[in-house]
Amino acid sequence: MSGDEPILSVEHLSVVFHTYAGVVEAVRDVSFSLRAGEVLAIVGESGSGKSVTAQAVMGLTPIPPGEIRGGSATYKGTDMVTADRGALAQIRGAGISMIFQDPMTSLNPSMQIGKQIREVLQQHTQISHEASTARVIELLRLVGIPEPESRLVQYPHQFSGGMRQRIMIAIAIANNPDILLADEPTTALDVTIQSQIFRLIRDIQKQFGTAMILITHDLGLVAGTANRIAVMYGGRIVEEGLTEQIYYAPEHPYTLGLLNAVPKLTDHGNARLRTIEGLPPILIDPPGACAFADRCPFVMKICRQKDPDYFTPVANNRSACWLHHESAGAQHAAFIAARPAS
């Protein structure tokens, strides 16, 4: 890793939600950092806390029922978690922009798309009407909307899902943000459109050097885009490492399970799919033990007694798993043997 100062650093973030059923500990002591120009993927299933983490970073946690129990998310000296509305409004859309999952619900259905993009521009800069129109057309062309001059007066329903997501991206990059936060940007889209959108995101990232946080449930999507990957489970980052290490030599049994659960197009034969048995944990009063213990094929006694700290089994990696403790011995060897041969 380079010695650059991180552009965003999240430290010991804990977010809970108060529900009738009890207090859900959605994000538990999450720390990570993002350097300028870097792409970090946060991968996890529903309920793992990945979207709640993103919300907190944007200062969008709904309070109540949400509550920030502790921690910080610092962008250029501002803690997004505690900043007031004015400071957040300055940063959102200009310093950090977000692309949401569902472009139908995140665009205003009764406003022309040109106007929606212009709104974001005018919020952060003094810009004349003519100049902003020129910039809107430039942005629409950049994200691949054909005939932008005539389409900027159209409404969201006149665009397809893929085109709407392109418009969302145009809005997100309108003010050249330092960080783009994309929460499942292609989940609602078809595979050919998904591929087009990912290509667009990669192009923008390369062209402008924007740092990105890419949130997804599908480890299959980010192999070609991410520099680093953080895997979340049960509200914690259970493993973080460089992309190749995560795919070729995962250091956490959950990461290995996720990799095995996805069949590849290049696979042949009819070998049974290896799944992760059991169900994700319920985060109401989580036990002070490893959340993955009940589903882990390599579970040991200690796993049910104490939540593991981070170990550093290889350089640039951290893994919250007791298998990396020196006393794990044979179980650790069994885990290493179960990893795909590279």
Add this chain to the structure above:
Amino acid sequence: MSEVPQVELRQLRTHFTLSRNRVVKAVDGVDLTIARGETFGLVGESGCGKSTLGRTIKGIYPPTSGEVLFDGKDTAHLSRDERRSLALKLQMIFQDPYSSLNPRMTVGEIIGEGLDIHHLGSRPERDEKIREIMSLVGLNHEYRNRFPHEFSGGQRQRIAIARALIVSPEMIVCDEPISALDVSIQGQIVNLLKDLQDRIGLTYLFVAHNLSMVKYISDRVGVMYLGRLVEVASKDELFSNPLHPYTQALLSSVPIPDPKLEAARVEQTPEGELPSPIGTIEGCAFRSRCPFVHEACRTMRPVLTEAVTGHTVMCTLHGTPSA
């Protein structure tokens, strides 16, 4: 395959009329045979008509023209008893396990409803059957008095599978049964479907957009585009030797969960998107996005032609279309 196929479609068309001049040709002339005990995977982008095709086979939508043959019999001309028996033999599982289960019924009631409707078995026999089926799909029988909201997505999909299985069907139409589930749960459901097939000899029509999962579960795979079945082959043949430009594009757009292979992947993703299915399309449906488009594609509608043994494709580049 000398025996009577499970399902045979002959020039099946399902059209929806929006207004006088606007007709959505969701399924537009599909010929297909699915053998007994086979898993046929159906893939394509949203709006291509794959779900409508599944629902037309199940009889949810009446075909506009053409025939659906089940066990060799035209389903449009059945006696009352035969219709009743077809309703049992052909079951369906839906995509969304949240909206496809009645929230006011207990799990036991949901699973046993088919038996009640068709007056199958006495009360104790029904209870025994529910117990048996729940254990078959991996649900704890003690949960029979709980309601759907108490279960996770994967468990609800197991309930839906149990509901389909209890009437001893021969075939299940699975309409995107795993799309709404988490990655780690998808594999569990797919493995369950495979196990059940091995034990009971079920036939599946597996409709999905996740190509990797379709390849994993299917024996043969068909690709749909704008209401037409444009390519059909055994899964290994289709994925190793795709002939239709659309299939090639579709396969090349699938991201590979492997950084080195992913970096080497050459995308031929078609530009643009699925055209509107409203109205009549002259010639080939894919020509507006096809990189190999030529004159014949504009004028002639290609027909499904066997290019390699057991591998049919609807493209003017392969085989001669009949005028």
